[in-house]
Amino acid sequence: MKMNGARILLECLKLEGVDTVFGYPGGTVINLYDELFSFKEIRHILPRHEQAGVHAADGFARATGKVGVAIATSGPGATNTITGIATAYMDSIPMVIITGQVPTGLIGNDAFQEADIIGITRPCTKHNFLVKDVKDLALIVKKAFYIARTGRPGPVLIDLPKDVQMAQAEFHYPETVEIRGYKPTVEGHPKQVEKAIAMITHAKKPVIYVGGGVILGNAAPELTALAKRLGIPVTTTLMGLGSFPEDDSLSLGLLGMHGTYYANMAVSHCDVLIAVAARFDDRVTGKIASFAPHAKIVHIDVDPTSIKKNVRVDLPIVGDVREVLLQMLKVIEERKVESGDSQLAPWLEEIADWKTKQPMTYQQSKTIIKPQYVIQRLRALSEPDAIVATDVGQHQMWTAQFFGFTKPRTLLTSGGLGTMGFGLPAAMGAQAALPDRQVIVVCGDGGFQMNLQELATIVQNRLNVKIVILNNNFLGMVRQWQELFFDKRYSSTCMELPIDFVKLAEAFGATGLQATKTAEVDEVIKKGFATPGPVLMEFKIAREEKVFPMVPAGASLTEMVLAS
Amino acid sequence: MRHTIAVLVENEFGVLSRVVGLFSGRGFNIDSLTVAPTNDESLSRITVVTRGDEQIIEQITKQLNKLIDVIKVIDFEAESAIEREMVLVKVSAEESSRAEVLRIADIFRAKVIDVTPKSYTLEATGSPAKVSAMVELLRPLGLKELVSTGPVVIGRGAKGWRG
Numbered sequence: 001m002k003m004n005g006a007r008i009l010l011e012c013l014k015l016e017g018v019d020t021v022f023g024y025p026g027g028t029v030i031n032l033y034d035e036l037f038s039f040k041e042i043r044h045i046l047p048r049h050e051q052a053g054v055h056a057a058d059g060f061a062r063a064t065g066k067v068g069v070a071i072a073t074s075g076p077g078a079t080n081t082i083t084g085i086a087t088a089y090m091d092s093i094p095m096v097i098i099t100g101q102v103p104t105g106l107i108g109n110d111a112f113q114e115a116d117i118i119g120i121t122r123p124c125t126k127h128n129f130l131v132k133d134v135k136d137l138a139l140i141v142k143k144a145f146y147i148a149r150t151g152r153p154g155p156v157l158i159d160l161p162k163d164v165q166m167a168q169a170e171f172h173y174p175e176t177v178e179i180r181g182y183k184p185t186v187e188g189h190p191k192q193v194e195k196a197i198a199m200i201t202h203a204k205k206p207v208i209y210v211g212g213g214v215i216l217g218n219a220a221p222e223l224t225a226l227a228k229r230l231g232i233p234v235t236t237t238l239m240g241l242g243s244f245p246e247d248d249s250l251s252l253g254l255l256g257m258h259g260t261y262y263a264n265m266a267v268s269h270c271d272v273l274i275a276v277a278a279r280f281d282d283r284v285t286g287k288i289a290s291f292a293p294h295a296k297i298v299h300i301d302v303d304p305t306s307i308k309k310n311v312r313v314d315l316p317i318v319g320d321v322r323e324v325l326l327q328m329l330k331v332i333e334e335r336k337v338e339s340g341d342s343q344l345a346p347w348l349e350e351i352a353d354w355k356t357k358q359p360m361t362y363q364q365s366k367t368i369i370k371p372q373y374v375i376q377r378l379r380a381l382s383e384p385d386a387i388v389a390t391d392v393g394q395h396q397m398w399t400a401q402f403f404g405f406t407k408p409r410t411l412l413t414s415g416g417l418g419t420m421g422f423g424l425p426a427a428m429g430a431q432a433a434l435p436d437r438q439v440i441v442v443c444g445d446g447g448f449q450m451n452l453q454e455l456a457t458i459v460q461n462r463l464n465v466k467i468v469i470l471n472n473n474f475l476g477m478v479r480q481w482q483e484l485f486f487d488k489r490y491s492s493t494c495m496e497l498p499i500d501f502v503k504l505a506e507a508f509g510a511t512g513l514q515a516t517k518t519a520e521v522d523e524v525i526k527k528g529f530a531t532p533g534p535v536l537m538e539f540k541i542a543r544e545e546k547v548f549p550m551v552p553a554g555a556s557l558t559e560m561v562l563a564s
Numbered sequence: 565m566r567h568t569i570a571v572l573v574e575n576e577f578g579v580l581s582r583v584v585g586l587f588s589g590r591g592f593n594i595d596s597l598t599v600a601p602t603n604d605e606s607l608s609r610i611t612v613v614t615r616g617d618e619q620i621i622e623q624i625t626k627q628l629n630k631l632i633d634v635i636k637v638i639d640f641e642a643e644s645a646i647e648r649e650m651v652l653v654k655v656s657a658e659e660s661s662r663a664e665v666l667r668i669a670d671i672f673r674a675k676v677i678d679v680t681p682k683s684y685t686l687e688a689t690g691s692p693a694k695v696s697a698m699v700e701l702l703r704p705l706g707l708k709e710l711v712s713t714g715p716v717v718i719g720r721g722a723k724g725w726r727g
Contacts, residue, residue, distance in 0.1 A: 122582060123589050127632045130578075147632060181574065181635045305626040308619060 005134040006035040006165040009098065012141035014041050015173050018069050020060065020432055021045070022053040026073020027113055028100030031165040045432055045461055048453035050077050052425035054084025054097060055451070059426030060433045061093050062412045063387055065218060067148050068095040068429065074102055075113030078159075079120065083419055085155050086124040090416025091239060092216055094153035096144050097125075103163040104132055118159050126154030134167040142177045151184030152303040153216055184302060188319035193327045196274075196298045196315055201337050203272035205294075205347045206232045209255065209284075212239025212415065213277020213301065219322035220244070220408040223276060226325055229332060231340040233351055235263040237278055238396075239415040242405040252351070253360065256284040257551045258397040261358035264549070264557040266351055267292050275299045277321040280310040281416070290556035300324050358549075360401055362563055369518050371395060371470045371541045374525075375402040378440060378468065381525045386438040387412065387430050391423035391447030394476035397547040399442050421450030424467065428454055431463040438529070439464065445471040445495055455508035458534045466528055467510075467536040469501055472543045480546045484561070505536035516540045566595070567621050568647055568717045571610040571628055572636040572725070575601050579633045583610055586631065592616065592624050596649075596714030604726070607635065611716045638725070640717050649715040650689045652677070653699060656706030657684045665705060672698040683708060 003011070009032065013021070020043045025033045036044055047053035050072040057068030068088075072081050078099040088095050102111040118130050127147050129140045137160075144156040200206055214223050220243040227234045227250055234244040235252040244251055252263035267273065273295040278284070285291040288311060296314040299307050300321055307316040317324055331337075362372040375398050378388075388403060389412040390396040396413055405411050412430055414422040427441035448469050458465050479493040502512030511531050515524040521539065528535040548563035573579045580599055587594050595613040602609045614624060621639060628637045640647075653674075657665045665684050669676060672695075674688035688698055692715050699710060719725060 118578060119581070122578075122585055179632060182632045303630070305623065305630050307626075309623060 001171055002168050003171050004031070004035070004165065005131075005137055005160070005167050005169070006032040008134065008137050008169065008171050009141060009160065009165070010035055010039045010042060011171055012138055012173055013069065016067065016141070016145045018067070019043060021069040021071055022047055022056040022060070022429065023071025024050050024053055024073065024077055026077045026100060028074040028102060028162045029071060029165075031162060032071070032100070032160070045457065047425060047428075047457050049451065050080035051084050051421070052428075052451045052454045052457070054081045054095070055087065055419075055422050055425035056429030056432065057095055057097075058084060058088045058093050059389060059412050059429030061088075061095055062426070063409055063430035064433045065409065066094075066433075067145055068093070069098070070095065071098045072100070073113065074100045074117070075115045077113075078115050078117040082120065082124065085121055085157065087414050087417045087419040087422060088155040089124045089126065091212060091414065092153050093155065094148040095155040096148055097155060097157045099157060099159050100165075101130070101159045101161040104161045105163070107161065117157065121157050124155075125157050128157040128159065130159045131161065131164050134164050134169040137164065137169070138171065138173050139177070142174050143179060146177050147179070147182065151182070152213070184320075185318045186320045186323050188300070188317040188324035188327055190327070192315060192317045193324065194331055196317060197328060197331045197335065197337065199272055199296060199298060199315060200230065200232070200274060201340070204343065205269060205271040206230075206274065206340075206344070207252070207266050207270040207272075208232050208234045208274045208276060209267065209278055210234060210236040210240040210243050210276050211278025212237065213321050214240055214243040215408045217277060217302070217321040218408075219277070219325055222322055222325035222329065226329055226332075229329070229339065230337070231344050231348070232274070233266060233348065235259070235267060237281070237284055237415070238400050238413060240278065241400055241411045242408045245406040246404045247406055254400050256281075256557070257286070257553075258401065258547050258549065259557075260360055260401070261549055261560060261562065262351055262354035264551070264560060265354045268556070268558045269350070270295045273297045275301075276325070277301055279306045282310070285310065286551045286555055286557045286559075290558070358562060365542065366518055368542045369515060369521060369539050371398045371539070371545055372402045373518065374468065374470060374521055374539050374541070375399050375442070377521050377525055378442070379403050381522065381529060382440060383438040385410065386440055387427075387434070389413065389423045389427035389430060389439070389441040391441075391443040392418045392420045393444045393447060394480065394545075394547050395442050395444045395470040397477075398470070401547075420447040423447060424451050424465075425454050427465045427467075428458050428463055431465050432461065435464070438466070440466045440468060442468045442470065444476055445469055445473060445499070446475045449499075452504070455505065455510055455534070455536075459509045463534060464532070465534050467534065469536065469538045470541050471501065471538050472541050472545070473498065474543060477547070479544075483544070483546070484550075485552070501536055501538040510534040510536055512536045512538070514538045514540070565617065565621070566613065566615050568640050568645070568715055569612050569614060569625065569628070570638045570640060570717055571612065571634055572602070573608050573610060574633040574635065575606050575608040576633065579608065580610070582631050582633060583612075583628065586627055587612075587614070590623070590627065592620065596712070598714045598716055611714070613715055636725075638719075640719065645717050645719050647691055647715045647717045648689060649692055649695055649713050650687065651695050651699065651710060651712045652685060652687055653702060653707065654683055654685045654709040655702045656682060656708055658682065661705045665702065668698060668701050674698065
């Protein structure tokens with residue numbers, strides 16, 4: 001059947017199982033929007049800024065594991081998506097972004113609202129496509145989704161000129177796709193897997209270090225099974241939180257710059273480090289030369305470039321993380337490997353001592369609200385499978401440290417790029433995907449203001465997002481660095497204008513609540529959760545509270561500054 | 565360490581830009597770069613000369629392989645490959661040095677492709693070492709212009725590399 005390019009695109013999206021897109025109309029996507037107008041199988045959500053639209057598609061993808069889809073017009077619409085795309089790229093989030101483009105005949109002419117978005121997004125997409133002929137469109141969409149979701153996932157951009165949207169072609173959606181330059185490894189090399197098991201079972205002080213890939217690869221159950229079967233303690237990166245239940249006795253929580261004392265000590269003293277779909281980010285390793293100095297390193301990752309990029313690796317296994325973990329579990333069963341309980345007892349005792357000596361803690365106050373307390377109360381009062389999005393900064397670290405994540409895909413946070421303004425639209429995307437789940441976003445007052453226009457989208461679409469603002473009237477993380485390393489010279493980190501966030505919420509038609517004292521915290525959270533519809537809860541927190549432990553940039557993991 | 569890496573890529577617009585962008589974005593060196601279609605028209609072959617320690621070269625080849633449009637990457641070992649480049653050199657040739665320029669050209673089996681009362685333009689092909697030896701001998705005579713293709717590389721032996 002012949003149809004125009006715009007319709008072909010929508011038919012392709014439908015066949016890919018896309019039911020929701022986040023997009024913003026404009027001149028070069030007007031034909032697409034005209035088709036969308038009568039295309040009832042796809043729900044379109046209009047954000048108030050293209051960046052937020054991409055973050056929403058990202059939050060949608062993180063919460064569900066499906067490919068998120070965002071649409072923007074050419075030129076400024078397309079350039080507004082960059083931060084969103086780069087955020088998704090750094091965290092390997094499967095997404096397809098569709099941008100309008102000026103008609104093919106005008107490309108390169110500095111036409112109105114023209115931007116070379118293919119050139120601009122080349123370094124921040126997994127791949128991108130300019131569609132020059134409507135006949136290629138269906139295959140390109142098929143390839144885009146395939147590339148986005150397989151291997152190490154990532155955002156793929158399709159640039160779709162206006163004339164291609166209007167041109168007619170026969171619609172045929174290929175069932176399979178073959179790309180000769182793209183063949184991700186799925187199965188781990190069996191010999192490497194065997195060697196890994198031998199190395200791990202001979203270890204006296206093993207630690208499993210889990211990255212976001214375990215969540216992206218839907219491998220949390222397998223990871224948990226492996227750790228418990230062998231009795232090996234588990235630490236996770238920010239992106240890995242939720243892949244292993246933090247209430248398990250083997251959990252060491254977060255490692256790295258703001259990791260727990262015991263996680264950092266365990267990594268620094270282990271003899272075998274099993275890195276599972278993690279990429280040894282500098283926020284995790286601290287000073288590379290003294291990272292896991294006594295350990296042989298096993299590294300499982302689907303992306304060969306992650307291996308030996310930052311640290312030496314003794315035993316690499318390239319493959320899909322879930323597949324490799326299943327292979328490992330199989331070898332363990334075949335070999336009747338014993339649980340490490342007795343062999344690892346002294347090691348677990350050593351770790352237990354570290355836990356007793358320096359637990360995750362903070363100085364509670366009876367009057368001034370401590371941000372860590374708010375996070376703990378959010379955990380206590382929220383639903384067990386609540387999804388928590390965060391922005392970037394101190395509140396993000398407090399959430400990572402004190403919420404206690406137990407399930408995958410319950411923390412949505414910008415780890416790699418560290419994008420302020422991510423939280424609110426990401427929560428919006430997650431809530432759009434999963435209307436029955438409780439979705440909370442924890443923000444600072446700074447990051448919230450970077451995309452607060454999305455309150456409109458949230459209210460308009462009756463998304464039930466519960467917004468928590470930890471307000472210290474500071475850009476808190478930078479202020480913390482200025483306090484610790486720049487002699488308290490608070491250069492441009494004080495948000496001097498006090499904003500009435502309650503009134504702001506009300507202006508958008510949401511409910512606004514505020515707590516200024518410790519005693520009010522529970523009351524506000526309970527009321528916020530009980531109130532239907534979007535609610536903004538502002539907590540006036542201790543202004544100069546810091547995130548501890550902290551490994552100063554460039555220092556070793558053992559050189560933590562502790563809360564004292 | 566100097567490495568000559570051959571990259572087989574889709575012969576499509578923008579692919580070269582992805583490869584070059586990868587090098588600049590990750591701070592890898594490009595000493596020289598050549599690109600042209602192969603006997604299979606759907607493929608282009610890029611030859612890039614780069615430098616780095618073992619870990620950097622490993623990253624370069626892995627990162628190149630990660631690009632969707634890259635089909636194959638070979639980091640050629642010097643002994644198992646033949647490298648050739650071509651230079652065109654314009655060298656001044658006044659009374660006193662005209663004969664010397666021709667002698668050097670002869671030694672290196674270079675061809676004279678243009679001549680004026682004041683200059684010779686030579687074409688020379690060979691391994692990068694040979695070509696650079698010739699250039700260094702010509703330099704004191706007055707090198708006016710030098711243009712080089714940069715090396716291309718092919719493996720020794722009967723086995724061909726498709727494309």
